[in-house]
Amino acid sequence: MSGTEGVDRPDGPTYEEWVAALDRNGFYLECANGHGSLPPRRVCPECGDTDLTQRSLPGTGTVATFSEVHVAGPAFAGETPYVTAVVDFGPVRLTGVLREVAADEVAVGDEVRADVEPDGPGDRPLVVFRPA
Template identity: 50%
Template sequence: MSDAESAADAGFDEWLDAAEDGEAYALECANGHGSLPPRRVCPDCGSTDLEEVALPETGAVQTFTVTHVPTPAFEEDAPYATAIADFGSVGITGQVVGVDPGDVETGMTVELEITVSETTGERVIGFQPV
């Protein structure tokens, strides 16, 4: 693994730590484009002037898919719903937890819940409906 890759991984781990403590944040450029770490450059406009801003406590499900036949890495977790939720300026992809996948709806209000994949044991972003 290159130095750049390990720095990137550390950045996201730190973000997961912050999210677990209820201190999730986004990186925003002066144009209001949001993204998640690790970033040094805005993915929308290329700005390198990124500022940490606190994420709203809740987000809204924008779109989702229900997976019944997962990839092997997630086979113990199926069926599950994967959603993209808007948290202010940033869209976050995560697995909806604590609810039957059939009950997930567009526009549903969710909060971040850092969870552990039953298959890989790694931390992943989850969404808990509120």
């Protein structure tokens, strides 16, 4: 994730703040219409509602799609090949690196749990998934 270092977005917390929250007690924000927002934002990206409620991120999610990366940017060059995945956690999706599973063992629909590696590339926290 290049270009996210210390960037304050007007619609939500910094990347570092959000990952720290995920590591402690994962959450997302939900509007009255049931739209989820992850990473959390101050305004619902679907309908513009500003009355948002914090909800706990489910303990497990399901793999929606994945890809095995063989050619990576400099920060991940030493980790190739590795698997990235998009995972459904209720009404929200989260992207991260899948650990402890080889690409030929991953399937859409697999259950995983979110985790944070505090010392990811560039000494920044990294969102990862592990088998549930």
